[in-house]
Every structure is written in C-alpha cells, then in structure tokens.
Amino acid sequence: MIVTSTETVPGKNIKKVLGVVKGSTVRAKNIGRDILAGFKNMIGGEIKSYTDLLSQAREEAYNRMVNEANNLEADAIVNVRFMTSAVAQGAAEMLAYGTAVKF
Secondary structure (H helix, E strand, O other): OEEOOOOOOOOOOOOEEEEEEEEEEEEEOOHHHHHHHHHHHHHOOOOHHHHHHHHHHHHHHHHHHHHHHHHOOOOEEEEEEEEEEEEEOOEEEEEEEEEEEEO
C-alpha cells in the first residue's frame, strides 16, 4: 500500500477514486503523567510521556486508516493528513485521513 501526503504518485495513473478513508483514536492524559508534566513545565523541555502518547495515537490512527483502505482494495492513499482536536478536558482525538485510490 502506497501512502503519501501528495495528491499523486509519480509514475502511476489514478484510475478510480474510492473515497475518503480515515482512522481515529481518542487518548486521555493520566494523573501520573500530569504530575510529571507539571514538573517539566516548571523547568522547561520536552514532556516525553506526552510525546510518546501522541506518537502512539498517530500510529494507531494511521493503521486504522490503512485498514479501511485495504478493505476497499485500494492501491494507495493520497493526500494524507493528520489532525488533532480536544474532545473533553484532558482528552484529544487524533485523526488520520486521505483519499483511497486504484491505479
């Protein structure tokens, strides 16, 4: 499966657009992580636990998007984007989306 953030794939002709595919996950902070993050906010620097949390969320959303495209028997997903939004205090959704296509 080719997955790209571009609108086309060099050397390939898109024959059919299968539609938008997406994958999402909602993740919440936890109290232990918040305490450590509070200390880090006072001294500055990367909050590694949040970086890891968001990295895992992106990976899960990406995999769900690819699985949806596989179910459509797509050859590729083009114009892939990621988006995040707060859904509740302390919880955020990570969304991956793109256009499934056949060559």
